[in-house]
Amino acid sequence: MMKGVAPMHAPIRLKSSRGTLKRIAQSWQLYVLILPAIVYIFLFNYEPMYGVQIAFRDFRINRGITGSPWAGLKHFARFVQYPDFWNIMRNTAVISLYSFATFPISILFALFLNELTSERYKKTVQMITYMPHFISMVVICEMIDIFFGRSDGFVNNILELLGHERVAFLESGRYFASVYVWSDVWQEMGWGAIIYIAALANVSPELIEAARIDGANRVQIIWHVNIPTILPTVIIMLILRCGGILAVGFEKTYLLQNPLNLDTSQVIATYTYKIGLLNAEYSYSAAVGLFNTIINVGFLLAVNAIAKRVSEVSIW
Incomplete structure (x- = not known):
């Protein structure tokens, strides 16, 4: 490089920075629009990370x-040496x-809706299946008790009328996991299908006609x-x-x-609360929660790496 000549990359960096600032200035309304979301994520997701260190301390409130x-x-x-450790991990x-x-249920439901030809019927089904997502969890659990309670539950009343035991x-x-999962499917199936319905909207009509x-x-x-067409979306989800x-x-x-199903209902989340x-x-409790988070992050990294290698679709 000749003496006294400035490096060639310096003006490029300056130009790039100025270009970025110019684009931000031109679209400042959009940045203002997402500002509340950024503040929310910072306050409730990033700022609390400072407290993760209490998992490695004997935390005392008076000491900070x-x-x-x-x-x-x-x-x-x-936690690992806790007598019920394996039971809690197994239940979770x-x-x-x-x-x-x-x-796959939400995917199948989206494919089903996509095949409906009547727009009125399609929108009615969508509305009915979206509604449970907005019901309070307390109300959902009360509904589960009304339907599946042993003493006066609707299902048990039907079983008794048919001559079966309650x-x-x-x-x-024995039934806790099934009640939990299938009630969750009922509550979230329609809501979970939204993103797949949106992805199906990108299917080329010309391609379908050619088929x-x-x-x-x-x-x-x-x-x-x-x-x-929706496979990349499915992989990301x-x-x-x-x-x-x-x-x-x-x-x-x-x-x-409840005390009668505690052997199968005690999971990491409820144990951490206790x-x-x-x-x-x-x-x-912070150590238990961090332990759970580390496992989840490990699964995320592993599955993302596998997906990237197999399908070249990943979240980063």
Whole structure:
């Protein structure tokens, strides 16, 4: 490089920076629009990360986070050595994998809706299936009790009228996972199908018409045209779903939980609530929660890497 000549990349960087600022200035309304979401994510997702360190400390409220002594991996070791550790992990895994197995239902439902020719009927079905998503979880659990309660539940009343014995759906751990998962399918099936319905809107009408001219029936069009079109969306949603593989919902589990089904309903989320808020063991509960998060992140990274290698579709 000649002496006294400035590096060639400096003006390029300056120009690039100025171009970025110019684009932001031109579209400032859009940035203002997303500002509340950015502030929300920062306050409730990033800022609390500072408190993760209490999982490695013997946290005392009067000393604060930085004033509490370090404990290393003591709380993690305590959880792994807890007598019910494997039972809690098994319960969490069973419900999570059971829920994961229902992943294709929303896809099938979206494909079904896409085949409906009557727009009025299609919109009616969509509205009916979307509604449960907006019902409070407390109301959902009360509805489950009304239908499946042993003493006066609707299903048990029908079984008794048919000459069968009443079944302890909510009082027995045998049925807890099934009640949890299928009620969740009913509540979220329609809402979960929205993104696939949107993806199906991108299917080329010319491609479908060409398939029909070639003699393809509806099933063949779905298999060879519709599904390949939405496959990247399905893979992305599958990866994100794997990121919460052990994230069993606390609210429904806690509301359906009782002493009779505790052996199968005690999951990581409810155990964390018990030791953290009820027993005030903040460091221990933080360690349990972080343990769960690490497993979920591990699944997310692994599935994302596999998806990227197999299909070249990934979230990064």
